[in-house]
Amino acid sequence: MGSKRVGQTQTINRKMIWTIGGGKGGSGKSFITANIGICLSKLGVRVVLIDADLGGANLHTFLGVSPPALSLPDFIKKRVSHLREVLIPTGIPNLQLLTGAQDLLNAADAKSVQKRKLVRSIQSLDSDTILVDLGAGNSLSVLDFFLMSDGGILVVTPEPTSIENTYRFLKSAFYRRLKQSVSSSSVKALIDGAMDRKNEMGIQNPHDLIKAARRMDEGDADRIIEEVETFHPNLILNQVRSKKDIEIGFSIRSACLKYFGIHLHYLGYVVYDQDVNNSIRRRRPLVLENSRSRAAQCVMEIASKLANHH
């Protein structure tokens, strides 16, 4: 995290921080985070999984690990001196778990110094890839984490409700990013106004926004163009039941471009598969328990795409 942000071009051999969020409760974020983490670790990538779900942290269950005795608050409250001391071994080579990060997302803005410090500690961990399960929320903290990461991944299911939530999340994240990038207060107010589709200024898309911003501040208009061009979030479509469902990923991608000017990258889909439920009930990760299942194959394919970022 840091200078590089969602979707910017990746350089070889640098630590990647991916955040997984959006969609809706139960879309499969934790299942996908845990199993992609395992796939990457099997490819020789050193992975740390971070559970930052405010609602119900349960990543450990997907890994078959008991609720950990040590977690992030032990580091924040200085009961241990280094973040690596609260990393939980998972029994899987190259894969460690950090829980309790929901406390960080809960922290009020006053603690932003503490947040930045923690982000630096996370960056200093001895690993190649960090996957953060953000849960289903879209609080400002969650959006900020999503925007600070190198790659933000949204997990959506083919249901209209899940798709709606995804658009809402993306729009909020995108406008927050735009607002953070500009300096003039009138352009900031313009962006706030543009969030409302029925805004009186008639701003319907980034093109309209840029035109209106240019009348106020040339530099800010250029900054918005830069942000529009470099915001490349990723999408995973989960619980796909038909060929038609697979197409939904492409439709979301087109709609994002048309209505928001957002270049969404469709990373791939995961089929709906009863083996997923079976593996969760047995607390045995799908890609280990049943690597030949259709859902496991889909997850492996997506993981290998992420591995190419190293």
Ligand SMILES: Nc1ncnc2c1ncn2[C@@H]1O[C@H](COP(=O)(O)OP(=O)(O)OP(=O)(O)O)[C@@H](O)[C@H]1O
């Ligand atoms: N590809 C799939 N095939 C079948 N069932 C699935 C699939 N993906 C997820 N599920 C089911 O959906 C349930 C919810 O998955 P998961 O807990 O990963 O969602 P989540 O997005 O993390 O939810 P929350 O937002 O509540 O944290 C799982 O218990 C599993 O039964």
Ligand SMILES: [Mg+2]
């Ligand atoms: Mg979850």
